[in-house]
Every structure is written in C-alpha cells, then in structure tokens.
Amino acid sequence: MARVARKAAAGLAGLTVLTGVLSACGGGDRSAGAAAGPPRKGGTLRIVGSSDVEHLDTASANSAGSYGLTRTFARTLFGTRASNVFAETVAVQADVAARIPTRENGGISADRRVYTVHLRPGVRWNTEPPRPVTAADFVRGLERLCNPASPSSGKGYYIDTIQGMDAFCRGFARVDAKDAAAIAAYQNEHDIPGLRAADDDTLVFRLRRPVGDFLNLLTLQYTAAAPREYDRHLPDGPEFRQHTLSNGPYRIAEYRPGRSYLLTHNPVWRPETDPLRSRHAARIQITLGQDSPETVQQQIERGDADLSWDQPVPTAALPRVRRDRRFAIRELPSNNPYLVFNTRSPHNGGALAKPEVRRALAHAVDRSALVKIVGGPDVAQPLHTVIPPGTTGYAPSDRYATPGAVGDPGRCRELLGRTGHRDLTLRFPYRTNSVHRLIAQSIAANLEACGVRARLTADSGGNFYARTISTPEQARAGAWDIAAPGWIPDWYGNNGRTLIAPLFDGRDWDSGSTNYGGYDDFVVNGLIDAALTAPDERHAAGLWQQADRKITQDAAIVPLLNRSATLFTSERVRNARFLPTAAGYDYTHIWLSS
Template identity: 25%
Template sequence: MKTRRVTAGVASVLALSLGAAACGGGGKDDDGNGGNAKKDAALTSIVNASDKKGGTVTYQHSDVPDSLDPGNSYYGWVMNFSRLYGRTLTTFKPAAGKEGLEVVPDLAESLGKPSPDAKTWTYKLRKGVKFEDGTPVTSKDVKYAIERSNFAPEALSNGPTYFKAFLEGGDKYKGPYKDKSPEGIKSIETPDDHTIVFHLNQPFADFDYLATFSQTAPVPRAKDDGAKYVQHIVSSGPYKFQSYQEGRSATLVRNPEWDPKTDPIRKALPDKVEIKFKVNPVTVDNNLLSDKITADAAGTGVQPQTQPKVLSGKLAKQTDISYAGATQYLALNVHVKPFDNIHCRKAVQYAIDKQSVVDAMGGAPKGDVATTLLPPTVNGYTKFDTYATPGNKGDVDKAKDELKQCGKPNGFTTNLTARSDRPAEVAAATAIQNALKKVGIQAEIKQFPSGKYFSNFAGVPSYVHKHKLGMMSMAWGADWPTGYGFLDQIVNGAAIKPSGGNNLMELDDPKINKALKEGIANTDEAERTKTWGEIDKMVMDTATVVPLVYRKNLLFRPESAANVTVTQAYLGMYDYVLMSSAK
C-alpha cells in the first residue's frame, strides 16, 4: 500500500527493534501531566489513556487523499481513518504494541472459516448492524462493495485488485456498472443476509488479512454512483459525514444508528472528528507543537525542519520514533528509454549516494539505508546488497562502467518524480539528482501532488511513457503483514493497470510472477516465508528498483491528544480508531 503494514509474525522482532521503549502504565510524568508521556511511550502502550467522552479530534494533511471512499483508496492513512465510518469484515485490533497486529472480527462475527484446501472462505455477519439511514447491513452490501472496488477501473481505480485476481471468474466479470445482473460475480455467494462465501481460484491462506481491507466496508447499491459516492458516503461505523468539501475538509459526527453492542472494538469517544487538507506540511507541524490539532493525518512524521525542535528539550517526551514497515525506493520504468537497458539501470544503482538520501530526509530519526525491497520488519526479509558501494555513498567507477555497457558512456538525461507536498521526498530527489550528475546522468525533477500521484501521473503508464518519467519516487508498506502482502502489488505483472497502479517499474517478469503465485498457494509457512526473500533477490537482479531508505516516522503527540498509540498494522502511524481528545 502507499505506505502501509508490517508483519504479525515478527511482533517479537518489532518489540526489540522499537527498543521495547517506555512501556510504563498510567500515573504522572515528571511534569505532573496525566498519562505516561515519555519518549517512545506510544510504541508499546496507550499514552494519556482515558474513557472521557466528548470533544473534537482534529487532523490536518498536507495534500488531499486519493479518495475517502473506502473502496477507492490505497493510502494507509485513509484505511486507518476510514475505520471511523466504514466497518470491514475483519480489522486490526485497536491496541498497543504487538496486540495491534492481531486480526479480529469486525463486521463479521468471527474470523473466516476456510475449507480444507483454503479455496473457500465463509463469514457470518453480526446481526443488528445498520447504515446511518437505519437500513440493516447485509451480506449483499459487502459483496457489492467488493464488486465496485475491484471490478470497475473506469470509475474506481485507486485501490488494489486482489479480489479480482483470486476470485473464480474474476478475469471475466465486468463489474457492477457494466454488468447489471442482480447476481453479480458468481464466486461471491450470499445465501442469506448474514452469510457471505468466497470461492477462490487457488488456495489463499492469508484471506483474513485481505478481509481487513476497506474494500469490504459495505456499500448500499441504491446509494452508489461510482466516483461521486465519495460526496455522500453512507456510514456503517460510529461516525457519519456531516460535511465534505472535496480537496478542502471533512467533518464527521456521531452516527445515531451505530450500536456499540454490535461493535466490540470501537469506543467512539469523540463527539466530532475534523480533517483539513492542503495545509503546508511545516504549518501542520507547528500546529501540532502548539497543540492546535490532534494529529497529522498522513502519519509519516514531522518534517526535517521541525526535527531539531522536537528532539531536544521538554518536547522530546512527546515523540515516538516508529518503524514504518516501509521502504522508500526509486522505481526505474522499463518502458522509458534508456531504462529498457539493464546496464543503464545498473548505472543508477551504483551512482546513487544512499547515505546522502537518508541525510536529506532527516537522518537517522527518519530511517536507515536500504539495500533490499523488503524492510527488516517484514516477514521474509533477507539481508543482502546486490549493488553494494563503499559506505553506501555510491561508486562512480562502477556506474561509469555500466554506462559504457549500455552505450551511454557520457551519461544521459531523464526525469525524476517526487511528491510536491512531501518536502522530505523532494529533498531525497535532490540528493539523487546531485549524485547522478557525478556520472553524467542529468535528472530533471518533476513534482506532482500526492493525492493524484498514482491516479493521474506516476501510476498511469500512458502518462509515464509520454512524459518520459524514467525514475519515480515511491514509498511502500505491506498491504497485509506477510511478504506477499508487501511484494505482490509492486512487482507482479498482473498489478500493472491503466491508472492507479503501484508497479511503477512496469516489471512483468514471468519467473517473478510465477514465484508469487506459487508462494501464496504454499501451505507450508516456513517455505512460504523463504520464498518472499528469494523473490526480493530476483527483483533486485532486474535492477528496476533502487532501495533507498527503510522508513521511520518521527511522530509528535500534543498534550491534548488522548488514547495515543502507534499501530504497526498501519505503517507505524497512530491508531485513529482509538484517538480522542483530552480537552
């Protein structure tokens, strides 16, 4: 996902890598403030725990979401945020530390019941769950939500398409906007209003993770109008939209039809949730420090300019440095010359000074030099470095040798993308640009807004080819906590699509595609885990991905923020289901 998840299988590793920090209980800190406000406290505990109802939680974001429609989003922060108004079949437990990686039933009564061959999965929905207009939520609403989100790229192109890939007949079904038959896709059965059955085309042991996707949040067919649905989303959660101004703001208020008896995981403490978009990222930081807002919705941490303010003095106790379970990398598109030549790609691999990239992004608090696509906290990670350079500072001689082999001894010109509202990413792109100049590669930086980065620009092959976007900035976290959940949508040829794509390299290697398919079908967990590390090496051998940084988030929590804890299920940001206001 556009920066998303880590692995349940490495919960113990996470506890160590996060320093097992500050796991004290309640009480008062040195300044007499309530809660356990210590540095890194939110990594393993709930800071400023409270049962107080009321108040307003306020978020700001430096750009716009790809969409707040749960069925049309691929950003991790939206999937975290959308749990306030959309209930999914399963979800990640709102809890501190490793408990937050546990998948628990949400709209469903229990986790899925698989057939012996793991090709059929059955869920029973809780009774008594209603939409905001008082109509009951049924299994048909969940089925329809999956159909619209996975099978209608002409209207909803931002989200993943796992259901389309793994449901029987998924390659033939045209989606609900073209196929008007009432039965929809036959491989999702709804024998009654509270039962939904999925028939898959191959074994899929990770299906309960797939059921956590916001795409399983129910949508009433009669209220859906495709891409316009975001203007009037029908809530199944504790909050509903009071207002929505596209590109500007949204306000959520209590949903009177939400019944806490049917929802064991949400306390829904705030009366109101507000979010504003297109706020300068440094302004967002300043508003956090002055306690004017509750959290930065993006969840990626403060900007480099803000770091000195929060890492020293009294403010340090309000920070949490979390591993994001994500890798920042450079995608080299194989259909944009000269990157159709592997030696030109290898020249970039050796030319880049990765340490300068880390420094540009904010140094150690923002991450470590990356040498693999899989980050160390994801199941299947294997330590290796295919394109090692001294001190991770690049190797000019090797880069120039590769340039000779690709027929460009004097270098070449290309374009390098970055998201305009992410200063750290722009700074990283500048560091890459400077390193490439040393070997004769001239890269012009093209900036695009993050909200449309994938739907209109970097994720649209026709646009990429036409505008010669040879090198594209990318950050990725696991769609769910396994190596497959990290790799599939960014290296599988089947993930290439007309818009909203994440395989920015347009890598379509038959051996890699086959290894992914066979790996997820393997019921031997140890062998399956081994496969993900092997695929990582295969990808690096293609030289299409330049790993840059294993991402960390330097998060800041204002004193008025209550029930604050980091969730590794959503890329090391704060858990928005738990968060409330102490004001």
C-alpha cells in the same frame, strides 16, 4: 495488517525485536497521548496537513492517509487492532464478522477452499431510515474492485484468490467507464462464482486454491461493505465523494475537495457492535493545503492543531522534541521511499527498459544522505532489498554495496558508458509535502554526479499517486521516467504477497496499478504464483526471497529506506494508539483533555 490468530503466532517471532525497539523509541504509556483516567467525550480533533487522498472510495483507496480516514466510516469483515505495541497490531480480528472462521468452528472447509463468514448483528448504515449491513453489501463492495471508472490497485489480490473473479473483472473492463448506470447494471446482473451471500447474514467464499493469507485480504479497506446507494454514482467520482455513507463511528458531514473534511458522529453506530473502534471526539476536522511540515509542527506545538495528517515531524525539530512526552517514533517496516524506473518510457531511446542501464543508475544513490534528511538512524536505516526486515521473506543482501551506503557515482558512470546511454535526461516528479522535495533533490544530485540530468517537477501527493505514476498511459507517453514513491505493507505477519505482488506482477499492469514502472518478468511472475500456492509460510518465504533477488538483480526499483513513523500530538491528545497500515494514530480512539 496480519494473519489469522494461529498464523500470526508464526510471524510474531520475527517482530519481537521490533516491539523492543518500539518501546524504547519515544511515547509509550509515558507519552502525552497515553490514556489518563476515564475518556472525556466531546471536543474537536484538529488535524492539519498537505494533500487530499488520491481516492476516497474504499474500492480504490490505497494510501496510508486514506486508510486512516476510511477506517472511521467504512468497516470490513476483519481488521487489526491499533496499539503502540507493534506485535499487538499483527493478528487478524473480527470486525463486522461475528467471529474468526476456523476448521474447528466450521468456518473453513477441510480442503481450505471454502470460507463461511457470519455477520455480527446490529451493524447499520446511516441511511433514512437506518438499515442493517448485509452480506449483499460485502458482495457489492468486492464486485466494485474491478469497476472500469476507478479500479482498485489491489484487485489482483482477489482475482488471484477468489474463484471466477478473473472472468468477472475481464467482462467489467468492457463496460463504459463514464456510465454509472451501466456499471451498476453489470454488477447487479453478473455474479462472481466464488462469492455468494447465502442469506443476509452469511457470506460464502470459494477459493481457486488454498492460500494462507485469505483472512488478511478481508482486512483491507478495498473489501469494505458498499451500500446499494453507491450504484447511483460513478465510483470515486465527484458525486460519490459528496454522498458517502457510514457504518462506522463517524460520518463525513462536509467534504471540500483538496481543502477539508468534517467528520461528525454517525448517530446509528453502537460501540457494542464494534470491537476495533471507539468514539470520543465530537468532531474531527481535517484541514488540507499545508505543504510545510515545519508549519504543521508549529501549529501542533502551539496547540492550534492536534495531529499531522500526512507530515512527519520535521528533521530539524527532532533534536528539540526527542524528550518531549508528545513525541514518538513508531516502528513501521516499509520500503519508504524507493526509486522506481518507468520501464515503458520512450525517452532516451527506451534506455530505462534495459536492466543494465537501471543497474548502473542504482550504484549512484547515496542512502546515507537520505537517512539524514528523514531524521537520522533512529528514524530510518538504508534498505537494499525489496522486502524490509521484520517481514516475511526478508534476507539481508546488498547487490550494489558501497561503504557507508554512500553510493558510487564513478561506478555508475563506468557502467552507464558500457550501455551506450551516457547522455540521459530523466523526468522526475516529486510530492510537495513532507521531505519529498529534499529526497528528490538529493537523488538528482547523485545522478548528476553520474552524468545524468534529472528534471524535477513538483506534484501534489494525491495527484502523484492517482494520476502521474499509476496511469499506464502516462508511463507510455513518458510523463515521468523516475519517481520516489513509498510502500507500507498492507498487513504484517505472513505478508510476502503484499510486498512483491502489487509492485512487480507484470500481469496486473493497468489503470490504478501500483506496479508503477510496468515491470514484467516471467520468472518473477512464476515465483509469485508458486509462493501463493506454497504449502506453508516457510516455503513461501523462500520463494519471496528468490523473487526479491531477481527484482533487485533487474533493478526494477532501487530500495532506499526502511523508515519508521515520527509522530507528535498536541498536549490535549489522549489515548493515541498507532495503526501501522495508516502510518498514524487511529482517530477513533483519541479523546481530548479539557
């Protein structure tokens, strides 16, 4: 996502190179997905893939797949535009908000601590009878981020920013996580001092301090409006997932957990009230359970499916489809995947808690092999920093350099020997979809060359994120030692916060955290605070760079690849527009040829 329009301009200079690459990397307006003539209404958009989302509730949804899905039925105050020109996806746009608040229009106070947001008229819930989306629904949505049943991994963004949210969340954590009524009662009986519905159409935010990315935080799906009906169910529980409501163009008409979604028209949505979405297909059918990217690709090429849900184009298919109009490589600055160490694991005498052990292991990884696995240098480049190129705070560096990025197992063995931990066995869960198995096997072979045994275990994509690596109890119990998740920034532009804070702020390590390994460093935590209060983006970028260097020095993670998205559509897909935060096309804009 992105910044306010004025802030976005500063970030675009660093993105113009990406735009040029994007235009040359397949698709563009010449692709089969390009709009040709007026949109055709009707038909079923068929999407096929592997794993269910880890969270369907917008309060806790935090994966690319869930972003793509929830965008169809859950709207936020602000958002970003889907486009095949990367720079056009950066700026913050009004969604349910009537306009972008500025100092000039009275939406931002002189001290930059108070934001007043007015709602767009005509946005409605598909309730019986339909009713307007109100400011109170957005207050409820933000309060739900700290619910004890399924807390948001992104709540730290808002705790650090909105006045009084920290105390509200501490109190919420003491509520019974299995009692929906108690959870609703806490929300309804306690207020966040810095968040107020002045009336049905006006929200007022008071910030702890001025920050340059507050509007970006309000583009994230975490902050979607939540109707009062959600109080009846445990957040993200089985009942909740069967009773989602919609204020977007589609609604979930049928959900079969782990198997399928059927989206149909939300009858009360009106295009004139939604500047970011369209609606052309009559139905969207998402079929899950297909772990093989080769099988998904075959279905799309045959015309039995239209899009992949969570599978890239298979590496073996790339030479065949590179010149196909239906194929595109979309630029997606990311740290995807990266190797994370469970610093809280009790195995091996607590070896992974020691930076010198992690540094030794960092020397072993052959990034060049991983580039080949995902499709070659057109698709990915070796990454040696936490912050990827094209994002705020990036500075080229390679602390563990080897010629050709092939790794150095000999150096790994030498350094490991000095630590007194020569005999390591590491539990290594991996996602079963896409090329994650091949990536895990490649890293395991690198570690074996270093004298380290990696015990690989298959894990579904949804479970991998929702339970295996994001649960502190699992980490403390040693359910895993190393893993290879991926991270796509929550927004682009002035986005240093979204690359460092969620992954490495040790003060936010609790259930649902994306600081999977429990890394906690006083210096890094202090740099995060300093960057968030920096007077401008330039000063913040320098502080994010310092944090990156300290994290890399500690080898909290091993960055692996800056990887683009490889996408393929069926012949009948038209008007496919890329949505970076979803790592895929925006379903709402697609229309289908006859």
